Amino acid sequence: MSTGQPTARPPDATSTTGPAIEAHGLRKAYGKVTVLDGVDLRVETGNVFSLLGPNGAGKTTTVRILATLTAADAGRARVAGHDVTADRGRVRRAISLTGQFAAVDEKQTGEENLRMMARLSGLSRAASRRRAAELLERFDLATAGRRLALTYSGGMRRRLDLAAGLVGDPQVVFLDEPTTGLDPRSRQELWQVVRDLADRGTTVFLTTQYLEEADRLADRVAVMDAGRMVAEGTAAQLKAQVGGHRLDVVFTDRAAYARHEQRAVHRSPESLTLGLPTDGTALEVRALLDDLDPERRDVSRFSLHTTTLDDVFLSLTRTRAASRQEPTHV
Template sequence: MPGTTAIEAVGLRKSYGDLRVLDGIDLRVPRGTVFSLLGPNGAGKTTTVRVLATLTPPDGGRARVAGHDVVAERARVRRAISLTGQYAAVDDLQTGAENLRMMGRLSGLSRRDARRRATALLERFDLAHAADRPAGTYSGGMRRRLDLAAGLVGEPEVVFLDEPTTGLDPRSRQELWRVVRDLAEGGAAVFLTTQYLEEADRLADRVAVMDGGRVVAEGTAESLKSRVAGHRLDVVATDAAAYERLAAKAGTLTRAHAAPTADPGPRRSPESLTLGVPTDGGAPSVRALLDALDPDGTDVARFAVRTATLDDVFLALTGATTAKEPARA
């Protein structure tokens, strides 16, 4: 039922030798929602998915997926889930229809039911026109949709998508976004890991940010953005010397003019001579910041006030370096 818990994890821990990859992860994902897990490479995202999908046993803590314990009831969990990784796992020599019929038979469907399910999924994923073509002739976006369709043959309650749009062009990415929203609206829980922050912003009902094996923040995209900074004043310096002068002043000034945030420090981009300064977005605050940064009006070439993005959240809440996760199997 929509709203009931599809995934629940409490205190999940996982280490490889002396490397602690998960350090007490707590998560809860309701049915009928999209949950996105963000974090830099090595933060623990893929290991979290592997534990929840029963591919890797945890060292501690507990987790239930679709109502089943991931350790004691692995077979039941696997019957209730679908897992799609970064790379499409389809048979290039078989047609799209043959791929889906094969998955149906492996899932225990009769020949007739496997054929019906394949036809329905090809229509749903806009692949009917290519049903009889070898999958090896499909574009990247079509292969990704076919891979996702194959995972839905058994009508899973929980769908794990581990960076599913990696390498896709913008049009193919948007097509996959539509499919993800349709899955959630149909009652499935979608657990999405991604490094495309716009993707999480567009799709996720809730977002968790991981760093160093821990969840460092969780909430809606809007609540996380307001936690870091409601708005940001971006100033572009006239030259490198002006940028250094502006940067030297910014650290102390932002604390006086920014709204309360998790990270009130400036966002620096010396390559583009741009300095991002948190602000409450009000005209008095912006004017005061500009006057304090550039009282003579000679160092700032142009400026813009922007709403905070998940990029700001990511940069504020995650460290510059993290331990590297073991390679994917």
């Protein structure tokens, strides 16, 4: 795929200088089940924005509303400067959506898939051939362009699927867990695709359950849980919320482990290891160890690590899960 200088998008009547995506108070329920409960978000033009959350948090529903595939029960949203309800057609012309599974025609070649999408987008036969050739080259598929998509690896199919979505040069690309099921090499290849898109000025809205993916790619990260946004900021800002560093402490027995389990952001009961947030300074680490083991008999060893987005994710979602289990009275 291309790693050269980004090419500027041609002037477009639908382009906007404001945020690429903004939403206020989005709500959605299916029967008595609330899926979104007042979601607000803002994504600046040209940024990579990553939305994290456990299964059932509302990530895919958010994407479907922003991509005009599902109507919100309440709230409002604009994508590429257009209202997702009043201007659905303009929104759809400005976006691309790639889901968890590659949607390519396996009985056609890679080139035929792209030429078909270009024709459906209104390009002439000659323009479709040129666009297909350009995208095959850009996504490192030129040598496989004449092969049936049936013969492609999982990573190649995902790249072809994403290339098909870029035929119309969209302003905003939605990627809903695009690396699900891919091997590490294929994931790395897709990450490079996302970087190339951002370098070209395209706004990317990425949902993922791979925390490393968000950490490496996103300008800003949001964590969603139970239909609500529970945190948002840069990866560094979110990590700072749980201490910036993590002290992994190995306890001598299960009783000592259990006494401190609730305060941990990382748990490994098999190895009797708990990870606790800290600022990483020697003063605080000493104080934390003294607090955990004042008699010097419960801790066998410890190690200090930089906080990861996994720690942020587990800390935020575990806290909310615990609060939901507590009885409430109205």
